Amino acid sequence: MNVSVIGAATTKFGELWGVSPRTLAREATEGALADAGITKKHVQALFVANMLAGPLGNQQHLGPFFAEELSLNVPAFTIEGACASGGLAVHAAVASIRSGQYDTVVVLGVEKMTDHKPEDVATALMAAGSDEERLSGATFPGLYAMLARAHMEQFGTTGEELAAVAVKNHFHANLNEKAQFHTLLTIDQVMKSSKIADPLTLLECSPISDGASAVILSSKKKNVEIIASEVATDTLGVAQRKSLTQLAATQEAAKRAYQKAGVEPKDVDVVEVHDCFTIAEILAMEDLGFFKKGKAAAAIAIGETTLGKTKRFVVNPSGGLKGCGHPVGATGIKQIVEIVQQLRGVVGKRQVTGAKIGLAHNVGGSGATAVVHILKI
Amino acid sequence: MISPVKIWRNQKKVASLVGKTGKIVAFTLIRVPPADFSNQAPYPVAVIALDDGDKVIAQLVDWNESSLKTGQKVQTVIRKIFETGDGVIPYGIKVKPV
Amino acid sequence: MIGIVSYGTYIPRYRVKLSDIALAWNKNPEEIVGSLGIAEKSVPSIDEDAVTIAIEAARSALAASALSPESIEGLFVGSESHPYAVNPTSTIVGELLGIGNNYLAADLEFACKAGTAGMQAVAGLIEAKHIQYGLAIGTDTAQSKPHDALEYTSASAGVAYILGSNHLIANLLAYTSYSSDTPDFWRRDGIRYPSHAGRFTGEPAYFAHVVGASKLLMEKAKIQPSDVSYCVFHMPNGKFPREVAKRLGFMKEQLAPSLTVDAIGNPYSASSMLGLAAVLDIAKPGQKIFIVSYGSGAGSDAFLWETTKEILKRKPMVQEQIDDKTYIDYVQYLKQTHKL
Numbered sequence: 001m002n003v004s005v006i007g008a009a010t011t012k013f014g015e016l017w018g019v020s021p022r023t024l025a026r027e028a029t030e031g032a033l034a035d036a037g038i039t040k041k042h043v044q045a046l047f048v049a050n051m052l053a054g055p056l057g058n059q060q061h062l063g064p065f066f067a068e069e070l071s072l073n074v075p076a077f078t079i080e081g082a083c084a085s086g087g088l089a090v091h092a093a094v095a096s097i098r099s100g101q102y103d104t105v106v107v108l109g110v111e112k113m114t115d116h117k118p119e120d121v122a123t124a125l126m127a128a129g130s131d132e133e134r135l136s137g138a139t140f141p142g143l144y145a146m147l148a149r150a151h152m153e154q155f156g157t158t159g160e161e162l163a164a165v166a167v168k169n170h171f172h173a174n175l176n177e178k179a180q181f182h183t184l185l186t187i188d189q190v191m192k193s194s195k196i197a198d199p200l201t202l203l204e205c206s207p208i209s210d211g212a213s214a215v216i217l218s219s220k221k222k223n224v225e226i227i228a229s230e231v232a233t234d235t236l237g238v239a240q241r242k243s244l245t246q247l248a249a250t251q252e253a254a255k256r257a258y259q260k261a262g263v264e265p266k267d268v269d270v271v272e273v274h275d276c277f278t279i280a281e282i283l284a285m286e287d288l289g290f291f292k293k294g295k296a297a298a299a300i301a302i303g304e305t306t307l308g309k310t311k312r313f314v315v316n317p318s319g320g321l322k323g324c325g326h327p328v329g330a331t332g333i334k335q336i337v338e339i340v341q342q343l344r345g346v347v348g349k350r351q352v353t354g355a356k357i358g359l360a361h362n363v364g365g366s367g368a369t370a371v372v373h374i375l376k377i
Numbered sequence: 378m379i380s381p382v383k384i385w386r387n388q389k390k391v392a393s394l395v396g397k398t399g400k401i402v403a404f405t406l407i408r409v410p411p412a413d414f415s416n417q418a419p420y421p422v423a424v425i426a427l428d429d430g431d432k433v434i435a436q437l438v439d440w441n442e443s444s445l446k447t448g449q450k451v452q453t454v455i456r457k458i459f460e461t462g463d464g465v466i467p468y469g470i471k472v473k474p475v
Numbered sequence: 476m477i478g479i480v481s482y483g484t485y486i487p488r489y490r491v492k493l494s495d496i497a498l499a500w501n502k503n504p505e506e507i508v509g510s511l512g513i514a515e516k517s518v519p520s521i522d523e524d525a526v527t528i529a530i531e532a533a534r535s536a537l538a539a540s541a542l543s544p545e546s547i548e549g550l551f552v553g554s555e556s557h558p559y560a561v562n563p564t565s566t567i568v569g570e571l572l573g574i575g576n577n578y579l580a581a582d583l584e585f586a587c588k589a590g591t592a593g594m595q596a597v598a599g600l601i602e603a604k605h606i607q608y609g610l611a612i613g614t615d616t617a618q619s620k621p622h623d624a625l626e627y628t629s630a631s632a633g634v635a636y637i638l639g640s641n642h643l644i645a646n647l648l649a650y651t652s653y654s655s656d657t658p659d660f661w662r663r664d665g666i667r668y669p670s671h672a673g674r675f676t677g678e679p680a681y682f683a684h685v686v687g688a689s690k691l692l693m694e695k696a697k698i699q700p701s702d703v704s705y706c707v708f709h710m711p712n713g714k715f716p717r718e719v720a721k722r723l724g725f726m727k728e729q730l731a732p733s734l735t736v737d738a739i740g741n742p743y744s745a746s747s748m749l750g751l752a753a754v755l756d757i758a759k760p761g762q763k764i765f766i767v768s769y770g771s772g773a774g775s776d777a778f779l780w781e782t783t784k785e786i787l788k789r790k791p792m793v794q795e796q797i798d799d800k801t802y803i804d805y806v807q808y809l810k811q812t813h814k815l
Contacts, residue, residue: 123411137414145405198406239434456522
């Protein structure tokens, strides 16, 4: 049975002071329903992706919360997997349709992070890591900084190459009216921005953002198809991983996804990866099989995945997490929205011409969860 | 505040990890700390491969620039994890260069 | 016979120079250093406290003995900087040392003699054959108010003695104690920094009790200063122990090896216990050591030890820990001692 994305919409991502989670959810969901050309009565279930409403807002049980807000009186679920919540919610929704339980569902990712001080948000985000990591005083920038250092020591990846990822993603974000940032960056600016956790600097870290994205999945109408939806799990903490220079969960989910889709990395035209930090995009490019281990950084730095420069494929045309913003629960769904719109050819200035096959890669924590979706038009 | 019950349950683990030697596998210097660690920053955090095969992640103490390198030998010690106002004090494992 | 099975010391590595403190308060550094006889003092790391320091000293003492942690049946920790007003330091230390559940644990407080009071209590329990091995620890991260006189000397260290009745490196030949109600130095509950009565802390306090206890011990053990190889006295500054040794009739050479105050200041409950450890580090078999502590409030615990052949097996540690240091400035000192 084929599962298609029949509707897709996203709100602007950013510091949206005056906008509440309810408003964000309505905007994204109603946008997706309009895009799908269906009404609420066709919707049979609601999947909500969110991480921080509980820790920061004391609100959980988001299924009925948003079902009520959206006047969708249907079975409703919250899926949480840290920053992979969105991808996981899409995966759960796909499985629910393939099982025959539902034929048309809404998958909504929403996150409101800017109501709280950055230190409090950083602490709340560490719920995605292990207890040992929290007691060590680690932060997510710190955990990824260690992966960056390991990668630099093993493969000679440079600070400039890391910075190039942020420069590229801001270049793309600048073309995306929904993105949080529209500023162009230089390598120098990125490298000279204040250090957060050596060697990562402020401009190498994705921001704290508000936003919501929604997709409507259905087996009843044909549109952009989800031809693979795979999830893999690894140890919660980085210390227990087999290697610090790869995310095994990404490799495993990707392998199964390519196999089920009957697709190879070279067939993919457009990709949205989980660049929570610059090093994460470099790791993703290697773990998803686009470049050999140790070779991605140099390739990204010379524009091999940049819109307008590449001869192959474009990565993070939305601006990625760094340029477009990272409202945690919404990101995985925004990635699907971007791929769908790219494959349909409706994104204007940031269009990847002739894109037929797209891949979305969503990671939870420092790599404990990885979700890979492959879509085809 | 960490629950006193959780601190109590973790005592054996802390007691079993003290006085072990190992090496730094990867490290970073945290300059923007989580709220509970605000008075300690900047501080290094490292993944340590203990000589007995276990791996841990811990804060580095009594360090200087030259001890921040992959391969640096370290030993586990017991220190206060953070201040807790009027809560039970969490003691836990940190590592110091040897 | 009861005595010391092994000992362990821990001195935090940070040092602040008294001259830096003096300059911060526009005082004459030479005058301060000259009058106290101390140039620098030890400072704990921001994440060290009396508990963590006690554990370091105790682990060292256990490692120097052939004992398993479970053989310890008594654990007394003396400090004036116990992290809790109510909740024992001794059981946190005991749990993290892995000594099991079959032990008497108690926290002691008596200004700078809380640790030696613990030694006498443990000695009594062993003499009564109530326990075989006991651990007595003196540990402090001494607090003092910025700009107060005490700021120049209040330091940090921990010393642990395992006492028992066999495999001894030093026998306890005699011990006694001299106590009175003398309010020379105190801290009210809930008040952050201690207060002191100025010059009253001298003659009627330190000297009266140290001399008082010394005379009681000399009478009890029927000895004179010339009968012992070494003497150790509580060291609130560089001058008092030298003065009291002279008054009692001891020679400079007998006192010299114990004067850890010159290098690291006054670590309160660990002070005289550290001086004793410094002497044990260099002592030969068959040498007598005369040690008297002092705690404000006030009291002095006196002990006469005699080293055995086993002393030659001990690994010295105090000088190495004194020398293993990192200097910090006054601002960093204030941060590490939680004043900023």
